[in-house]
Every structure is written in structure tokens, then in C-alpha cells.
Amino acid sequence: MTVTIRDVARVSGFSVATVSRVLNGSGPVKDDTRQRVREVAASLRFSPNVAARSLSTRRTHTLGVLLPDLHGEFFSEVIRGVDQAAQAEGYHVLVSSSHNAPAEISAALATMHGRVDGVAIMSPVIDARTLAAELPPTLPLVLLNCAGGQDNVDALDIDNRGGALAMVRHLVALGRRRIAFLCGPEGNADADARLGGYRDGMRGAGITADPEWELEGDFQQTAGLAAVRKLLATSPRPDALFAANDAMAIAAMSALRDAGLRVPEDVAVTGFDDIPIARYMHPALTTVRVDIAGLGARAVRTLIDAVARKNEHARVRATLATELVVRASCGAGRGVVAEGGINSTLGRGNACRTSLA
Amino acid sequence: MTVTIRDVARVSGFSVATVSRVLNGSGPVKDDTRQRVREVAASLRFSPNVAARSLSTRRTHTLGVLLPDLHGEFFSEVIRGVDQAAQAEGYHVLVSSSHNAPAEISAALATMHGRVDGVAIMSPVIDARTLAAELPPTLPLVLLNCAGGQDNVDALDIDNRGGALAMVRHLVALGRRRIAFLCGPEGNADADARLGGYRDGMRGAGITADPEWELEGDFQQTAGLAAVRKLLATSPRPDALFAANDAMAIAAMSALRDAGLRVPEDVAVTGFDDIPIARYMHPALTTVRVDIAGLGARAVRTLIDAVARKNEHARVRATLATELVVRASCGAGRGVVAEGGINSTLGRGNACRTSLA
């Protein structure tokens, strides 16, 4: 039924060993032989059995990607970057999402074991130490946007603090003082760092921030709606709302308008991520650009490198720069105004900056 | 180094066959034995080698998903539905995108061969007959949004024509007559069907549509910008713009505003898909709802069923209903007004309707 390497061997008159060598380009083979084997393989439409191959080689040519969620453009951009880089390197991508609790992540990792050569985990809630501990130390692993402290594992993150700080400074420069912050989920590393940047910015500007201005959120759109409801009840009302991500900022703008307020005149609204759709909002969303797809692509390249070096490479720790993108929703003119990011600190040389669009 | 089933056998004092039976719940095993084996397996942290298993069983417990693209919320919703359904069934998901040309799809399929138990292909450009012909007939395959005519393969699509027709009728009912249509990519099945619905609607309303009103597009945001530029040059100017998807509609709204026109007063703008962000636009986007995630989930369930039946099941052919969602961008009040979809036609019983959000 299915044609195996043995069939190719039989028909071509050579042994399976030779056929294998031809097909993998390993070992010395005469040109005639190579050609003959190739012909037969093609005519038989031979396609090597992946399972058998990886049983033998212990390589799957597949990378796993664990995401906390799949809602919204943010994650689709991550996957896009991952997929692109993986395809370029001849790798496949196994995705799995909805992993917010450490236990779920462990479970997902367990089921991926043996299916993948390496795993990228984006989980702003995981305790990386626990994770690395229970994992086979030979499995290449790259952590995206995880909370600090691990040395034995590759880690990529975003300059959340710098980006948020730059945004607050920008709002202050525009004359806003009562700047509210719409938080991400508690315990989420990205969210915490962005909140930290906000606080730094407020303190730096000498503004005594009202604790009421720190609104609960979870990166989802509905949180934007809820936050606005709360915000409308406060007095004096904030004159700016800085959301920890674009999805919430967009929903907040919508809710503010529904409440009869003007953006940016009454309340400036800004976000974080610069998802592709942000520029098409009305008013166009001022935000902090993150090269999301680039992050995904970088993760893949890091993994592939780790695979090649049998996970004995020097660990990578990089922070991707962010960039303030000023549009209309903050009440200023258009254009890129300032870099939000402190420069990347890299484990291995080549600098990585977010690209300008 | 790695612990195999033989280790578990040795330590527990039973044979590999028994261990295998315990671990797979196949064959009869005494309770004591079962328990003992489980204990040992757990204490040894045994995790079966996936490659070995699938070499023997010829099952991978993985499904492949081929997408044309990964830009925007549409595809992230597809993946979300797929991932969710797959996880629920204990399957993994291999994604691969950027396959627009038939040749690329074939290539991607070839590299997936043996890695997956079935494949869902969303490719509105593929000629399904060619495809099915060159594929092993035993590989379960479900085509999403593909152009018609194949009998030997499962196919799911969306009631594009009905949805578009309903939208045009709605616009006409609101008094718009000069309705422009922003097309999707040429040769794309979804795009063609939506265009067909638009034409039907115009004809049905007795409007002689100006050919200039059919604007070129490609489902990407930049096409929305370009279309508006063209549209501004026409005279008399259309009083409505119906875009073949939300991404273009959103960009078009942005461009219209930049040109000083009011939406919906001067030009009504509507889209198709109802991506999650559509409701947060300003004005909120009137569109045709498609249960995108549901489509992905359904594809997965279809595949898993096909796998279970060794691909000898009755082929499924279903059209998912769509639903007109009226918001503000068309110049009407809020709310769901009418069903756009003709009822599903199903190969196998249970009806599938898009759910209300």
C-alpha cells in the first residue's frame, strides 16, 4: 500500500542504506546511483515516513508554541511571525492556546513531549523556575514575556516599562495630568511592567496619582467598557486614559463616545502594542509599538539555534525595544515622536530593535 | 537516559505488552496489575514516545490547518475555533499559512504528510479537484470556503451570497441607491460569492449598478484606502460602500473621514465577517456575521469524524448561515435585524446555524 524505502531499494536495485544516504545527502554515493535512486523514488512517489524517521533521529522538525489566549490581533501577529520564521527554516509549528494556569501549561507540555524539538511559551503568569525544573533539560525552551529570574532558559521580552514610561511622559507633555491607567490581568508580567512604567512616569512628573485611576482590566475588550463605567463615576474625571493594551483602549474609546464624551478633547485615550488595526481607529490610536511578529520570529530562530546546539548554547536574554507611536487619540499631531525603549540587552551579539513601519 | 516502556515493564515485573495494555486501556488487565503499572509509570515519569507510537499505529493525533494568510482577526478566530475543538478532542494542531497558490498548497501538504491524521484547507483559490487527485485518498480532508464542485471531499463554507444579498437589501431599505462594492481578491471563492450577492441585490432592487462601483480589493486594509481614493473621484459619488470584508471596511471608514466625509451621513459603510473588533469601531460597523471560530471548530470535528471512520464516511457539505448585524455605520439604529442566511444544507443531519453573540 504505502511505498517505503524498501520499495525504492528493491526497484532501484540498491540497498535501503544507500537509498537513505541519497535521500538525506549523507555519506558518499556515486552520481549514477544518486540519480537512479532519485528517479525511482520520484516515480514511486516515495515520501519518507516521518514517524519512523523521527523515531530514529529523535528529531521532529516541529516546534511547539504555547499561548495564553487567541483573542485579538496580538496573538495572530505572534503566530504569523512564528509561522513565517519556521517555514523559512523548514520547521513545522504546533500551536496550543488557552494556557493560563501553570498546571495547564505543564499538561500541554507533557502532551507535546516527543512531538516537538523545542517549545516557545508565552505565558506572562508562569513561574519559570518551576517550569524549567519539571522539564527535560534537553528540550530547548524559550520564554516570551515571562516574569524574570531564570538563568537556564532562553527568554525574550518586551520593554514594557520603557514603553509605558514614554507614553506617560508624552501625555504629560501634552498637558494631561489626571492620567488613568487601565491595567492588564493581575500577576501578568507584561501587565505588571506596564503598570510599573505608568507609575514611574507619574512619579517622575511629580503627579500624585489617585489610586482610583488604576483601573482593573484583563486585556480583553469588555474590560475597557467596564473601566469606562467606573471612570465616569470619579470626580474630578481623568483627562487621559492609558490602557495596558490596544484592545482595551479601543473598547474604552467606544464606551467613552457612547457616554457622550469626546476623544481626545475630553479624555485622551492611548494603548499599547500597536496592533495593525490601531491606526484605523477613529481617532487613530496613539500607542506603543511592539514588533509582535518579530518577537515570534525571534523566538523561533532562538529555538532552532538551540536545537542545532543540542540546547547547550549560551542562553539568550533579550528585551525588544518599543516605540511611541503618536496618532490622534492622545490629542497631538501625527507621527513617531520618541523611542520608548531602553536599548536591548542581548545575550549574544546582534542588536534587535523594533522596526519602523 | 530516556525511560521507555521496557523500563516500566522491568521495574513493575510485567511485560511490555501488559504495560502497553494498561496505558492504553486496551485488552483485559487485572486491577492490581493496572494499579501497579500505573504507579511505576508515574514514579519513573514515563512518557510514551510519540514517534514510536505513531509508527506503529499510523495515527498522529494531530490535524493540519492550511491557511492562505494570517493577517487580521479573521484568521485568528479560525485558529481559535480549531484549537479549541482540537484540544477538546485530544488532538494537536499543526498550522501553516501563506498558501495562496495551488503549488504552495501541494508543497505544504507534502511536508505535512505523515505528520497529521487529517488536514483542513482554507483556500478560496484552490481547484479542489486537482488537489484531491494528487492526495492519498485515505487522508481526511476538509475544504473551507473553497469553490464548488468536488464530491469526494468534505467541504464547509459560508453563505456568502445570502449574507451579501441581505446587506444590499438592508442598505436599499435605508434609502441608499448608489451602493458601491469593494471586492475581495479575484478568483477567491468567498469574494466571488459576495460579489454575486451584491449584484443579485442590486438587480433585485431594480438599480442599474454602475460598473465603476465595483472596486478592486484584496481583503487587506490598504485596499480600503485605495478604494476610497478611487471612489472620491467618481460622480455622482456613491452613498454607500459595502466592503467584502471588515478589514477593508474599517480602513475605508478611516480614509473617508480623512477625506472629510461623514460616515454614515455622507457614505454608509458596511463590511462582512463581523470580526470581534467591528462593534467597537466609530461608528460601530454594520456587517454580516459569520461564526468564524465555529467554522474552524466544525472543520476539526468533521476531520476527527473522518479519521474515526477511516475516511469512508459520507461526505459532508455544509453552508453556514450568516446574519446581518446592524450597527451605526450604515445609518440605522442598533440591533440584529434580519437573517442573511439561507438555511444550512447538510450532508449529515444536525443543522448548524451561526450563533447569536
Added chain:
DNA sequence: GCCCCGCATGTAACCGTTTCCATCCCGCGT
């Protein structure tokens, strides 16, 4: 008491590659 049946378990043959090692052959140096 014997036979037969069926449950619990073990043995070993697969699944389709890769790869180590042996073999063969050819040409070259002495």
C-alpha cells in the same frame, strides 16, 4: 475427574527509518 473456555499475561514480530560496521573493489605506492 475431565474438558473446554476465557481471562490474564508473555513472546516476538512488526511499523519504516537511520546508521554503525563489515565488505568489496579499485587504484596506487613500493
Added chain:
DNA sequence: ACGCGGGATGGAAACGGTTACATGCGGGGC
């Protein structure tokens, strides 16, 4: 002429499971 090195090839043992088949054993029906 002969040994030697090395390139080309073949044989067979992994890799780690699943599973068909064999085996042993206890119990019930006669």
C-alpha cells in the same frame, strides 16, 4: 605482485511502541 587506503555499498541492529498469537491457569458443566 602485493598490501593498503578509501570510496561505494550492503547487512543488520537499533529507535520505542502496538498487537497477533501463544501460553498458562482457574472454574464451571458434564
